[in-house]
Amino acid sequence: MDRRNFMKLAASAALASPAIGSARLAFAQSKPESLAMMTWGGLWGDGMAKNVDTPFAEKTGVKIVQDRGSSPVERITKLKISLGNQVYDLVQLHDGVVPLAEAQGVLEELDPNSQNLPFLAAVPDRFKRKGWVAMIYSALGIAYNPNLVKKPPTSFADLWNEDYRGQIVLPEITHSIGPYIIPIGAMAAGKDARDGEAGFDMLGKMAALDPIWAKDTDTIMSALVNEEAAVGLLYKSQTYTVRQQGGKVEWVFPKEGAISYLSGTGIAKNTKNKALAEQYVNMTIDPSTQGWVAEVFNYGGTHPDTLAKLPVELQERVQFSPEETARIVDLDQEFMSANRGQWTDRWNRIVSGG
16 A cells, blocks of 8 residues: 555545444443333332342443333323434333233234344243233232131122122222123123123122222222131232231132233333333343342243242242133133223213213
C-alpha cells in the first residue's frame, strides 16, 4: 500500500471512529434500569419480588417494577392500549384469561430456540401456549373447617347446602377464577361444564344463600383463617397456606373432579426489552429456583426437574395421585374467554339482584 492510499484509509477510519464510538455508547446505554411487570399483589407479589425479581436484578443489573393495581383482564386491556408505544415488558396471567390475551394480540410469541429461554423446551405442552408459560399448577376444590362443618362436603353440589348459608366464601367475577362458578354450577347440576344456562341457574340459587364474595385469593384465605367462612373454593396448594396462617381447614377433591389451575408469565407485545424479558421468563421456569413456589405457596413447579429438588414433604403436598390426575378437569378456556364479557354482566345482575 502506498503512502497516499494509506493516508486516505487512515482519514476514513478517523471519520468513522466517532460514529462507531457513538454506536457502542448507545448500545451500552440501551440497557434499561428496569422492566415493568403487571402481576398480583399481596403474598404473591411479595413472593415474586423476593424469589425472582431480586435474583434477576442481581444477575442482570435490571430491576423489576411491579404493577399490582390491575385485575388480569385489566392487564390485558393496558397491554392493548399500549401497543403503539408499549410501556410494559412482562405480564402474569392465569390460564383462564390467556385466550383473551391471545385474541387481543398482546403477547409476544415465546421462541423455544431462543438462547434466552433454555428451559422452555422442557416444560410440558399442557403448561404453555404460544405467548405464555405457566410456572405453577394446582387444582381447585373445596376447603372446609371441620370445627364448623357438621357434614363434610364431598362434591361441588354440596356447596349449595342450606347449612352453609352466609358461611361460604367464593371469588368475585373479577377474580382470576371468578367465572369458574358458572361451569362449577353446571357440573353440580349434573350438566356439562359448558352449559351456561345451568350454571347461571345455580348461581342464582347460590346468591340466595348469601355467600361471601372475595375480590382475591388472600381474602378467601383470610375468611377461612378468621372463621368468617366455614367452606369455600380454594386450590389444594393454598389449603396449606391457610394452615400455616393458623386456620383449621381440610381440602376435598370433589366427586365431579377438581379443576386445573395454572399461572404464569408472558412477554408484552412490542416490548422494547425483549431479550431481557425472555431472560426473566426463563428464570420463572428454572428448576433450580422454581421450588420457591412450593416452599411458600405449596404449588407445583412446571419444569419436570423441579419436583425432584423438593424435600419429600413438599413433594407430597404438590403432587396428585395418578387416580386424581386422571380426574382433574381442564375447562374449555377459549369458550369461557369468548363469553367472559357476557358472563360478567349476567353475574353482576344476578349477584346484585338487578
